[in-house]
Amino acid sequence: MSGVEIGEPVIVYGCWGCGICRYCADGSEGLCHKLTSPGLGRPGAMAEYMIVDSPRHLVPIGDLDPVKAASLTDAALTQYQAICSVLPKIRGGQTILVIGAGGLGHVAIQLLKQMTSARVVAFDLGDERLDFAKKNGADYVFESNEDSVAEVRKMTNDYGVDVVFDFVGADVTGNLAIKAIANEGSIVICGAGGGGAKNSYGFAVPLNVCISTSNWGRRSQLMEVVEMAKRGQLQIATKTYTMNQAEQAYQDLHDGKILGRGVVLPNA
Ligand SMILES: [Zn+2]
Structure with a gap:
């Protein structure tokens, strides 16, 4: 070699x-x-x-x-490619939502803070995970639910967020993403949850939204x-775990x- x-x-x-x-x-x-x-x-x-x-x-x-x-x-690498895929559309003064601040999401928050000037909002479940998101640079953290979507829409003068990265990819997170996104926004699904966002017609869902997938890099x-x-x-x-502890991991x-x-x- x-x-x-x-x-x-x-x-x-x-x-x-x-x-x-x-x-x-x-x-x-x-x-x-x-x-x-x-x-x-x-x-x-x-x-x-x-x-x-x-x-x-x-x-x-x-x-x-x-x-x-x-x-x-x-x-x-996975989050980096996902961010690069929408980076040309990210402008000053925007708000980005990260759903799921775990193994992928916590680094996505760091990358977004390095690569954009957007404010970063993180959704997850439980204080420990929300603290973790905050420590990794999220500007705002919320429990992942529809009340929080309402809060985020309020923060953006009801425009909604400009980009959503969904690191869960379940039906429930897909529908939160659709409810949170602004017209002309981008939703990037990285999670392997097998779910999706429901589409509709008219003002029931935001307009001209781009929904994309991203896999590795x-x-x-x-x-x-x-x-x-x-x-x-x-x-x-x-x-860290030893090899003998792999099953425990x-x-x-x-x-x-x-x-x-x-x-x-x-x-x-
Ligand atoms: Zn090939």
């Missing part, structure tokens, strides 16, 4: 495309029809060692802490978030006991 030095710290870009098609040529390997990913259909990284199919899927991290940097491959974008992390512009909250995730991301470490 060439392109990296032996012993060089790297992280692994998770979208392994064919390397040849038009998506791969553009760096968007996550869109490749032949996409596979470590841990999703082929051996993953929950082991002391892993085999990577090509040096192009390695991104050097320099002096970054590998434990903190590991999560950049998903928990920064490009190789070049992973390099960009690594660079941002090196500059101290984003920090992913992590809880999944249980904690299921039980909502991880604020941020769980990272399984090779056994020392």
Whole structure:
């Protein structure tokens, strides 16, 4: 393998495309029809060692802490692409709503504060998660419900928010997004909840809204978030587990006991 030095710290870009098609040529390997990913259909990284199919899927991290940097491959790249997809439409004086301030959402808040001048509102459930959103830079935090949508509409002189990032993707959050969005706003669905927002006609729903999906990100974008992390512009909250505790990590995730991301470490 060439392109990296032996012993060089790297992280692994998770979208392994064919390397040849038009998506791969553009760096968007996550869109490749032949996409596979470590841990999703082929051996993953929950082991002391892993085999990577090509040096192009390695991104050097320099002096970054590998434990903190590991999560950049998903928990920064995904939100970064989602934000970049609507960034040309974001202007001064706007308000952005982040639904779900967990493993993805808390970094989305940090990225939005770095990349835009918008005020950022976060929706989640429970004081602990709302405090977490606040600590990560949210200007306002609210319980995720329809009363809070009314508050946010009031804050925006009833225009509604300009962009919603839905990191849950359930029916309930999709409908909150539709109720919160302004005319000509953008809703980006990143969560895998399988839900959606109900459309209608006339003024029952906001007009000319763009609803899009966003999945993972490009190789070049992973390099960009690594660079941002090196500059101290984003920090992913992590809880670490040994390999023997991996099942516990999944249980904690299921039980909502991880604020941020769980990272399984090779056994020392
Ligand atoms: Zn391809």
